[in-house]
Amino acid sequence: xxxxxxxxxxxxxxxxxxxxxxxxxxxxxxxxxxxxxxxxxxxxxxxxxxxxxxxxxxxxxxxxxxxxxxxxxxxxxxxxxxxxxxxxxxxxxxxxxxxxxxxxxxxxxxxxxxxxxxxxxxxxxxxxxxxxxxxxxxxxxxxxxxxxxxxxxxxxxxxxxxxxxxxxxxxxxxxxxxxxxxxxxxxxxxxxxxxxxxxxxxxxxxxxxxxxxxxxxxxxxxxxxxxxxxxxxxxxxxxxxxxxxxxxxxxxxxxxxxxxxxxxxxxxxxxxxxx
Numbered sequence: 186x187x188x189x190x191x192x193x194x195x196x197x198x199x200x201x202x203x204x205x206x207x208x209x210x211x212x213x214x215x216x217x218x219x220x221x222x223x224x225x226x227x228x229x230x231x232x233x234x235x236x237x238x239x240x241x242x243x244x245x246x247x248x249x250x251x252x253x254x255x256x257x258x259x260x261x262x263x264x265x266x267x268x269x270x271x272x273x274x275x276x277x278x279x280x281x282x283x284x285x286x287x288x289x290x291x292x293x294x295x296x297x298x299x300x301x302x303x304x305x306x307x308x309x310x311x312x313x314x315x316x317x318x319x320x321x322x323x324x325x326x327x328x329x330x331x332x333x334x335x336x337x338x339x340x341x342x343x344x345x346x347x348x349x350x351x352x353x354x355x356x357x358x359x360x361x362x363x364x365x366x367x368x369x370x371x372x373x374x375x376x377x378x379x380x381x382x383x384x385x386x387x388x389x390x391x392x393x394x395x396x397x398x399x400x401x402x403x404x405x406x407x408x409x410x411x412x413x414x415x416x417x418x419x420x421x422x423x424x425x426x427x428x429x430x431x432x433x434x435x436x437x438x439x440x441x442x443x444x445x446x447x448x449x450x451x452x453x454x455x456x457x458x459x460x
Contacts, residue, residue, distance in 0.1 A: 191238035200398040201230035211385035238411035252374035252432035322399035330394040331424040353424040363412035365446035372433040
């Protein structure tokens with residue numbers, strides 16, 4: 186029987202309290218810098234945080250309640266930055282449409298992540314779509330920026346599409362498992378107070394989006410799926426047209442990780458869901 190009370194106390198990186206943010210939004214720039222401009226003004230502080238494993242009680246979590254859930258989807262072919270990405274995006278879009286009983290799902294972005302040290306650069310020849318894990322509690326996108334994304338992607342169809350309830354949903358899957366190193370922690374949306382999230386700007390080459398950095402609050406409830414396998418998929422609600430349910434998340438360093446444990450690799454899809 187699984188130990189349903191399994192819990193670790195691990196460091197989560199939160200936004201560091203700083204008077205700077207009274208007058209200046211946190212930001213990060215993912216494009217060419219202008220002279221004299223810093224790439225980011227985000228400073229983090231590590232706080233030891235209880236993170237409960239859901240292993241054995243995965244069915245107690247739901248996308249529209251906690252803001253995340255786990256579901257099974259078998260992956261029976263090789264998936265890499267060079268192999269089967271389009272096939273995977275199409276397959277998971279169809280899967281999500283059926284899973285959420287949606288009228289339409291548009292998978293609009295993907296990112297591969299490989300575990301690297303914070304100061305370790307991308308290896309020569311590795312595509313820009315392969316990024317390192319994110320160590321920092323955050324929400325991916327605001328409702329306003331989600332609408333911007335929809336308009337950017339859908340053009341003249343937008344007004345008709347957004348008459349329906351819509352979401353931005355992320356699909357996260359480890360590519361090697363079970364995950365022993367750098368698992369994904371998720372915060373129960375019901376425990377995330379409005380003041381725990383501060384708007385931040387992410388400047389991309391083609392547009393600017395608003396996300397949120399997360400302050401530490403001891404009332405937050407964090408969870409993870411211990412030993413997550415490649416066929417256990419995490420669904421995260423990033424934005425919802427009708428509710429404030431949303432999933433703050435971050436990778437974290439599991440204190441039980443052994444030096445011989447394989448480094449985690451993963452793929453994440455970002456999807457527009459229209460009900």
